Amino acid sequence: MQSKLQELTDKLYVEGLSKGKEEGEKILADAKAQAEKIIADAKSQAEKTVRKAEKDAESIKAKAESDVRMASEQSLQATKKDIENILGAAIINDAAQKTLKDKDIIKQIVIAVANGFSSEAQDLSVVLPETLKGELEAWTASELDKAVKGGIKAEFSKKINGGFTIGPADGRYFVSLTDETFKELICEYLRPVTRKLLFGE
Numbered sequence: 001m002q003s004k005l006q007e008l009t010d011k012l013y014v015e016g017l018s019k020g021k022e023e024g025e026k027i028l029a030d031a032k033a034q035a036e037k038i039i040a041d042a043k044s045q046a047e048k049t050v051r052k053a054e055k056d057a058e059s060i061k062a063k064a065e066s067d068v069r070m071a072s073e074q075s076l077q078a079t080k081k082d083i084e085n086i087l088g089a090a091i092i093n094d095a096a097q098k099t100l101k102d103k104d105i106i107k108q109i110v111i112a113v114a115n116g117f118s119s120e121a122q123d124l125s126v127v128l129p130e131t132l133k134g135e136l137e138a139w140t141a142s143e144l145d146k147a148v149k150g151g152i153k154a155e156f157s158k159k160i161n162g163g164f165t166i167g168p169a170d171g172r173y174f175v176s177l178t179d180e181t182f183k184e185l186i187c188e189y190l191r192p193v194t195r196k197l198l199f200g201e
Helices: 002-100 103-116 130-141 143-147 179-199
Strands: 124-129 152-157 163-168 175-178
Touching (some): 002 179, 103 124, 103 130, 103 143, 103 163, 103 175, 124 130, 130 152, 143 152, 175 179
Antiparallel strands (some): 124 163, 163 175
């Protein structure tokens, strides 16, 4: 009886041990498969994150390069314009000041422009530099009125350094040939030539 009981106990033990071992191996295999899946998912997610980061980095790099290129081109154009302006001013300033402060040249241009107005603009107004008042006041009071087909009124202003403005007395419009407008006009003509000489454009 004792041996049968022992035999039954041993059998139960072996069967239980075998079944426990099978279940343990199954649990271990499931855990291993789950771990492998987690690792594979994590690796796939990490690869996606790296690819996205690389793509974002490339996009940021391309934008930065584009911004730097645009800023460089704008800076170069601004520098070229500054050089043109400096050279244009240096070339024109002396000539403009001498020409538009020469009383004899001013007289000739004023008469030519005044007579160039249409017959409907009979009453004209001319504004001359205050600095030339001493030299031109007598001329405007006597000779200018005779030389112009219609009537003309002359004034002197501190706002004009050289040259003059002229137009109908009612102020509808006027022609400006001051030292500033003369410089701007000449600079516009000189700019393409200057640019070609300096930059080959």
